[in-house]
Amino acid sequence: MSSLCRNSCLAALAVAALLGGCDRQERYSRGKPLGETVPVSGSPDTIFPGKSTPPPLDPRAAAYEGNAYAIAQGQQLFNWMNCSGCHSNGGGGMGPALMDGQWRYGGRIDQIAASISEGRPNGMPAWRSKLTADQIWQLAAYVRTLSGQERKDAVSARADTMSNTPPETQTVRQPIKQADSAQQ
Amino acid sequence: MTLPPTFTEDVAELPTHGFSYRSLTWWGVIGFMVIEGTAFVLTVAAYFFLMSHEESWAPRPWLPPNAIAGTLFTLVILASEFPNTVIKKAANAYDVATVRRLLPLMVAVGVVLLVIRGFEFNSLNVLWYDNAYGSIIWTLLLLHTTHIATDWVDTVVLWALMRTPHGEEPRRLVDTDENSLYWRFVWLAWLPIYLLIYWVPRFFR
Amino acid sequence: MSSGFQTALGGEALESSNFLTLFIVFLIVSAVMYLLIVAALMLGLWRGRSSDEPLTVEAGRHHATNPMFRPALIGWTALVLVGLVALTIGSFFTDRSNASVARNPQLTLKIVAHQWWWDVQYTTHEASNAVRTANEIHLPVGVPAEITLESDNVIHSLWIPNLAGKQDLIPGRVTDIQLLPRKVGTYRGQCAEFCGVQHAHMALDVTVQSKADFERWVAAQQRVAFAPTTPLQIAGYRYVTTHECSSCHSIAGTTANGQVAPDLTHFASRRSIAAGTMPMSTGNLYGWVADPQSQKPGNHMPTMGLSPTELHAVVAYLEVLK
């Protein structure tokens, strides 16, 4: 019976260490059931450049933020949809860099999802009918990892591609700043 | 019932310690040296496996590591074998005074080596996530650093122990002898690693 | 599907028939050895039966060893050695025979494995009229073919048991496999290396056909996709080329040019849907397009939530793509 005691003691230890993680990699395949009532993503007025109080976070965010499966799917989509063509692995090129904390249209996951979904001036295409809402949110979750916004235990250190950025698990979280939209 | 005993030899006269292969812990030390040696050999095998994929090594445009810190480290660790041998011999001759006098020197050598090692990491000219070459170079250096660090802790503990009355037990001299043996393993393992980190990437570039 | 649809015992190509021969040889040798060992054991047990003799050591002396054991041991060792040498030689000649296909392939293909489907390109033809398909290969009977194998994701393994053994597809490496099909027929191949959640549904259809049939098939595959004709098909065409589908799939002759999912140009001419997950039929196609995630959970095609009208239209158009 003392064996039982010790077993449970160690089990409790392991539980303590792991419990925090169990919702972090929930795998789903049917798409999130949320969002039928809300439009696919916010309209451009989700940008609120430094004025008044921001609207509350889209309730769907919780399902994607910090979810390892969503981030991994987003990583793959980032590659498949050739986002690097303009954003160059997050480093920036024709499109803005995604590795810094500068967000012209907001750095919250719902704001990023809105940017992907609706497109933005100066070349960012609208992906609304090209990807499902689920995929757009997955992409948004991944984009946030590039500037260290997502929790480190949900992101992957690297993809199996050429490495030209430090591992995402080591990326220092960049404080979100409102970039000047007149910049470019 | 168990069988009744028939008494043969009396072993009360036997000594309570022995050096080298007569000691039980010596076999333990050898066992762990073999384990760690195997790990080094396999890491080196992985090094050559990855090297075989590259046309040049270090792969262009990466520069080979800067060898100054590594060479200094090698000289210091080779020099440390002199006090190490003196300690080992003293332990075998039950000369506690010499052991007590020289162990702090080995502790100091460990500190110096760890500091130089810090500079070595800084002179590799590649980061572990840059490419497979960087990964294996860092692994070799890190693997060896853990040996320096663990042996340093071991030596500190031994030094503290030898300063207590426990130091007068012959078995503690056996421990000292085995600590010196392990140090030999640490620097012997370093020599091929030194070549692989600093010189092979120069020759094959 | 008849029984024996996917079997290593079919012998429908050079390598698989070599396998069959060698396997039977090994099986006979193994059976003989097995019977020999079991017989020796049973005989040994029988000899000592029903004896209550309690002694293990007699008068402080161990029992003498049976004088026959020494020659028996030598004989047994010799038998094992000879057996192994014979089997190695058999294996060597099988290798040689298999390798003979590799020398001058007359048809070359490239297969790139994805999670969880096969991208197939016939590289013999020049780029302008290249054939690209997915999850199916066609081979002319009696023509040595070489397949170049690549993967850009995880490790897969191509296995068409009726034709040949397996060959892994490893990211960062290019491997190849040679086939010399000898019998016309349709076979099934499957991924044999665990590659993720839908490893079980990563099959491909192999059609071995006469040279003339093969040429006809190639010609058909080289055409661009048929155009839609009915209003429903046209609506489907519009949806497919402007919405989610075209982000990943391509259809030659249309604007759909996604590169991350199977080419759909001649989709409806294939035998199965979703890498062998289900046979091609209108009903299955409805099920698949409406909710791929319930048919093949975890695969990379999302459930798009099409309205019934859109679904009818998309399926109607896909069925045009013969």
Place this chain on the structure above:
Amino acid sequence: MTAAEKAKAPPIDVPRDGPDLTGDKLAAALEATWMRPPGLIGWLSSVDHKDIGRRYIITALTFLALAGALAVAMRMQLSKPDNDLIGAARYDEIFTMHGTTMMFLFAVPVMQGMQIYLTPLMVGTRNMAFPRLTAFSYYMYLAGGCLLWVSFILNMGPDVGWFAYPPLSGPQYGVGKGPDVWAQMITFTEVAGLAVAVTLVATILKQRAPGMTLARMPLFVWTTLVVSLMVIFALPSVALASGMLLSDRLVGTQFFNPAERGDALLWQHLFWFFGHPEVYIIFLPATGFLSEIIPTFCRRSIFGYPIIVMSVVATAILAFGLWVHHMFATGLPRIGYSFYTAASMSVSIPTGLQLFCWIATIWQGRPRFEVPFLYVIAFIFTFVIGGLSGVIIAAVPLDLQLHDTYFIVAHLHYVLIGGAVFPLLGAITYWYPKFTGRMLSDALGKIAFWLIFLGFQLAFFPMHLSGLLGMPRRVYTYPAGMGLELPNMLSSIGSLVVSAAVLLFVLNMLLSLKAGRIAPPNPWAAPSLEWATTSPPPPYNFPHIPVVESRTPLWDSPETLPVVHGLRVEHRELLLTSVLAAGPETREPSAEPSPWPFISAAAVTVMFISSMFSPWAVLIGAVPATIALIAWFWPKSALPHPEPVIS
């Protein structure tokens, strides 16, 4: 007197065993010295090899039951085509857990548990060489097992196969923490396995009873020695590989990323350099069981002792050269095929020789058909099929078809269950009276035997056929109409029979603990030293250290046990002997019970688990671990040994 002379001065006057101190008085004195302290703390402090061995065995059998339950779950899913009882993702986790648990948490630990329990008894010593390290190893093993299973229960278990091939297990495709849990579990079990191996080697080489030369060691001890050396050379390979995997996943090293000149095959080489010897690390101890059980039940000493020893050594050496036969389909140069074939087949030569020796012993003998011996017969019937199917898949042209199919599943279970689990069950039945002091029920034992033997054949023989019919491994379902329905249904029924039989076996173990017939010291009239002491043995194993003059000491000296005397009684003391001839050499103290191995294991556990989340945890976590280890090694009393000192 010089320091050196003083150090070698004659011993002081303390109580010692001998003609003046023997029998009950000696037993009481030794009991007081060697007994572990009472209570939970005492339980956690125990360094008795019998306690630790028993814990290993019970824990490993628990993992066997868990992994067996998963096997039944898989068989239920596969009992019919296109079944949707278990989803794809869950099925992947289940087969990963089954393989990982069976290999790392059952097979190797249960063999090491048997070795820890039996080796000191068989070589006639009081405890293991480094008893605290042995205790530490158990807690590490337990922590690794708990880590894996708790993660599984929390739905974040690994799902990448027990072999965890990158890139599937790598940072991009191995989503979540599952592969990290797998890799870190490897670290735990490797630390445990290596610690035990070193301890066993030292015990065997230095603590054998006087007169037990290498050529007189029981064959089980020989296999233990050889297998422990194999562990020492094989396990660093998987530890290195899993370390690389973890660092790829955590800090972005590029070992397995082809885009940065890493290579996915590097993993396979390192993994199988360990993985192939692993099979023999499991199988060779089982041959050791057989070499003990067969002479006892045939009432004849083993035929061909030197041949068996050489075969075991040869198998161990060959095992390190064969890893490539797990990689035939990766595109090896064709020119080498026949070489690989011949090399892979050659391992059947030493195994064939061992088989000959066992059957020859049976020929000489007068077999008693007790349950342990029945398992020997079942072993030969079953293992030989696995061995011969091994010869079949050694041939490259055959393996390319059969690799990664159910034919391999059949082969590996014939080898591992037929070759290792059947002997293990026989060995548990054989040594159960020594472990517990009670005999297992014969009737229940025989029913369980026949169920497990026949159920096994029903479960696994049809898998040869499903493999040939084209069923790959690790598929969660298969289509109808491919001829796979019948063999799969038979396998599923067989799996139920096997699990019922295993339950019956465990039930027998539990019932006999209270109700079994009381066992005398040597219930089977066996020849080796562990049967010279009481059942179960006292904490100090033997009142006096026995002297050995032959390979079968209890048969050659049935009336009395020759012993040496003069070991201290009021202090834990061992007799060390020379490596080859086992002549008495020194007396050395043996470690007292201590809670520090447990505390150290807990500290290292925290360090390992948190290092899955941050590399810095290694540095920070090393501090408490180091403190605990120092406390472990630091001598507790002022001057514990009233033996000579140097001044």
